[in-house]
Amino acid sequence: MPTTDRLLLGAEVNGEPNTQSLKLANRHGLVAGATGTGKTVTLQRLAEQFSDAGVAVFAADIKGDLCGLGALGAPQGKIAERIASMPWLNHQPQAYPVTLWDIQGISGHPLRTTLTEMGPLLLGNLLELTDS
Structure with a gap:
């Protein structure tokens, strides 16, 4: 369980983390963008952070992009390089409960x-x- 009450959404241009209070994350949201802009990864990270905070997550995943949350990942190559370039992310691969x-x-x-x-x-x- 994280010790923070904030969701990590990304980073500013200067590298400062951009966060949202977990208390205020109970509203509707929209994640939109062109192909390859990170929509799926954004949804995965939000689901992970909500799960870490003890919040049950329901995701209608028609294409099956999010079901990989149930398996422990081992980032390699360019993905591992990208994660290393974002130290504020504190990414630790783990499996999440998925039904x-x-x-x-x-x-x-x-x-x-x-x-x-x-x-x-x-x-x-x-x-x-x-x-x-």
Whole structure:
């Protein structure tokens, strides 16, 4: 558990950490940007910090980008260099508790839904349908 009551959001140009009070982090937020600008990493870091603070995190992760939080990482190459360039980050790789929902109930927590709530894209994916 961290000893701080602040979320680390990034750093200013001069290297000073940019933080947000954990007490004030109970509002809606939007993370938007072009491809490759760090949206997924930002969401991962927020989920990690909330989890460290004892806050349960629910993330609707359609593409599966965030499910890697459940495994201990071992940064290498350019990623390790980037982390080393940000000493204020104090990054220590660790695994976080993750429960994945599974519509089929095979490899995760079963999700109960009806066919009408699924929609054509999800239903077509479950049935492994092709465009034809």
